[in-house]
Amino acid sequence: MAFPERFSNLPDYAFPRLRKLLDAHAPGGETISMTIGEPRHPMPDFVAPILAANIDGFAVYPANDGTPELLDAIAGWIKRRFGAELGSDQLMVLNGTREGLYNACIALSPESKNGKKPVVLMPNPFYQVYAVAALTVGAEPCYVPATAATGFLPDYAALPADVLDRVTVAYICSPANPQGAVASRAYWTQLLALAEKHDFVIFADECYSEIWRSAPPVGVLDVAQAVGANPERVFSFHSLSKRSNLPGLRSGFVAGGRKGIAEMRKLRSFAGAPLPLPVQKVSEACWRDDAHVAASLALYQDKFAAADAIFSGLQGFECPEGGFFLWLPVTDGEEAALKLWRETGVRVLPGAYLSRDANGENPGKAYLRVALVAPKEEMQRGLIQLRDCLYG
Template sequence: MAFPERFSNLPDYAFPRLRKLLDSHAPGGEPISMTIGEPRHAMPDFVGPILAANLAGFGVYPPNDGTPELLTVISGWIARRYGIEVARDRLMVLNGTREGLFNATIALCPEQKNGRRPTVLIPNPFYQVYAVAALTLGAEPVYVPATAATGFLPDYASLPRDVLDRAAIAFICSPANPQGAVAPSEYLADLLALAEKHDFRVFADECYSEIWREAPPPGLIQVAQAVGADPERVAIFHSLSKRSNLPGLRSGFVAAGPQSMLRIRQLRAFAGAPLPLPLQKVAEACWQDEGHVAASRALYHEKFADAAQVFAGIQGFQLPDGGFFLWLPVEDGEAAALKLWRETGVRVLPGAYLSRDAAGGNPGTGYIRVALVAPRQETQRGLTQLRDCLYD
């Protein structure tokens, strides 16, 4: 039986690869998982009561695009966070950002661009759904290094004109996963100008936007309005997974131009999975409350401070501007992850598993990603063991 060739060069997902690397070896101590970006701070205390009060909602089909009440609340949050008004017809509720990123690519990427195979521009390292969405369409994924030399943000303007003229979509993640770099307003404005010049859309994955160290990251939609960009050129994706410590709620949203949203909603009507009504009620409360977000962010600040103390003097170490990962330099990420597991029981993710081999090599090879999601004491212990194992 034949299978699609377009997926033939796709590597295994990061976590099955990690299990193959580590699970045949015994841990060298009490296991500490610092791999997956699954928040472990307390969820808001209002989640249970709201869910219990709305259980009857599981007995009806939910509206495909989101309830009017939830869309209104999300519009209000955007207004408070970014100072701009976004009408409900430019919003759609998602089952997490991964679903939205994939389906929006399917809905908005053309089969051809200027009569040729379109390109999809992807930062390298990256969230793997970007590449899978491009390959599903038969588009050409172009992996653009996001390294220390470029401030851990992709330099799309450096690409050849031919690649840019075929570009249909450029992805940007800010704060970046895994490096934690925040794209400043100037970077986003330049990217929008490049998109206008070469006629492509910009998809901004902003699911870490509420976890920051010094200042709230600017949003693409905010910058787009400030520079007068075409609303159809922009789509942003947000989630409650990181913001509200609710990865299992699977609730987020996409905001885009009116015509773009018509296409995204049309695809969702046939192929999507709308969020159950009780979960939409919980999401309403989450987007309206900032107290639990600030409390969670304060816990990350404590762990950032601990990390700065533990890794003081380590060459190449720097705290992220946002998100909750450390992107730590090592000689070889796979070798470091295996050594760390076998000698201490601390489990981290090799950076190469989040990147692709491209011209110049794999930009994640010399890094490990370390998630600061566990309680503070456990995180301190893991970071200290990591330092003593790999850097002393």
Template sequence: MVFPERFSNLPAHAWPRLRNLLDVSEGGGPAIHMTIGEPKHAFPAWVMDVIAENAVGFNSYPPNEGSPELRGAIAGFVQRRYDVALDPDTQVMALNGTREGLYNAVMALCPEAKNGQRPAILMPNPFYQVYMIAALGVAADPIMVPATLETAHLPDFAGLPEDVLNRTTAAYICSPANPQGAVATRDYWRDLIALAEKYDFKIFADECYSEIYRDTPPVGALQVAQEMGADLNRVVIFHSLSKRSNLPGLRSGFVASGAENIREIRQLRNFAGAPLPLPLQAAAAAVWNDEAHVIENRAMYVEKYKAADRILGHIPGYASPEAGFFLWLPVENDEAAAVKLWRETGVRVLPGGYLAQDWNGTNPGQKYIRAAMVAPQAETEHGITLIRDCLYPQ
């Protein structure tokens, strides 16, 4: 039997690499985990009650596209948040974790060739690794576009050669960005949508950090598409309850777009999907309908932003994140800094190069470490202080 080789030569995933880097030595103190972006704030207590009240739903196969109540709650969230009216029956689909949708969107929506050539799928570098795997899964070329200080930590897709743009079928963009916390402006979205219309590709907007920000809600891709009068099938947005509501284990997200795109994504889900169980769908609907807990959650992150600015603000090259919950901190060498922190303080962070790929001879993450501010306030401040004292002594 002959197997395809598209996944055989991938670099090791970030987490096994991190364990291999750090676990060969003892930590210099009680472990403080600032690696993975797993929110540790409390989720709404009533979520458990909703699941229990709907437990009989475990006796039934759940609807593939999401229950009417869940799709209605998602459409309501998009209307409140972005002033975009979506038809919950044709323009929304519930996801069993947003990663599923980010991968399957390529499978469902991207052609096998474009203009007689092998397709290209664009993505920022650093990036969420599912973007690259999705491209490889359809035998497309993943084109990694540096998202660096020089480009305001967002990829300059318009700067790509025309021969690449002519075979582009989709572009992934994360705003607010993981790991840098940069936010795409209204002008950025306008320019990207115009570029996508000119070269006829789709925009896959990963907006999973959209509800964690300081003062101003980040503008959304579908919102700007509507303002421009663009076809909503040009833009596909992805959202999650993991960050917004501290429910990473609920595995509830959604994809929304024009009806044509959602029809194709649903068709793939009919054959290859795994929908959320009905009791969890009921809980997700209740959570999407509630904003009070989101406001409370966001306020806690704002205090962490303030603490990070106070503790690290003097460091040359420190950039206060606009949104999200990561610190993207400049270092001379990412792995050396992560090892030093672990051995001397017990703080575990992620080398920035593990979130990026070498491209044209450079890795745009190797001069950074990523630290997640997801723990309670006191633990987060302690961890940030240890990072400062160890890596940036005054």
């Protein structure tokens, strides 16, 4: 039996690769897992009662695009958080951002551009669904370095004009996964101008927007409305996984231009899976409530301060401006992760597993990604052991 060639060169996903690297070796101590970005703060206390009260909703087919009440709650949050005014026809509810980031590319990236094979831009390192989406639509993935030299965000404007003229979609994550870099208002403004000049669409993955260090990240929808950008140029993706500590709820949304959202809704009506109604009711309550988000943010900011204290004076260490990962410099990420596991039992992810080789280099090779999701005391133990093992 033959399989599609377009996926034949995909590496193993990050976590199966990590198991191959580590699991043949005994841990050097009590296991502390700091690999996966799975929030472990308390979920909102109203989730269970709302789910129970709406349990009969599992007996009916759910609204494809989201209930009017849920869309209203999302629009209200966008207005409170970013100051942007959106109608319900500019929104679609998602089964988490990964589903949306994938299917939006199928809905909006054309089969060719200017008679040539299209290009989909993405930062390198990156959330791996971006590349799979590009391959699915027959586009050429373009891995653009997001390194210390570029402020850990991709410099798309530095690409050759002939490449930019083939671009259909540009993915950008802010706060960035894994580096935690936050796109400024100037960065968004320049990217919107570049998209207009070269006629492509921006997919802004902003699922970490509510986890920040010193100031709330600027949102692309706010900037787009402020500069009068074409609404069809940008689509923003958000999730309750990180914001509300509900990764298992699989609930998010995409917001953007009416025409693009209509195309996504049409595709979903044929091939998508709407959120069950009880999940939509819980999601509605989450987007209307900001108190639980502030409580979770305070816990993360306390963790940032603890990480600062532990790594104080370490050359190359920078606590992130957003998100909940540390992006730690090492000589070789795989060697460091294996050494750390064998000597301490602390489990972290090599940065190369989040990147691709491009022009002979892998920009994640000399880094480790460390998730700050465990309870503070456990996290501190893990970071201290990591520091002493790798930097002592």
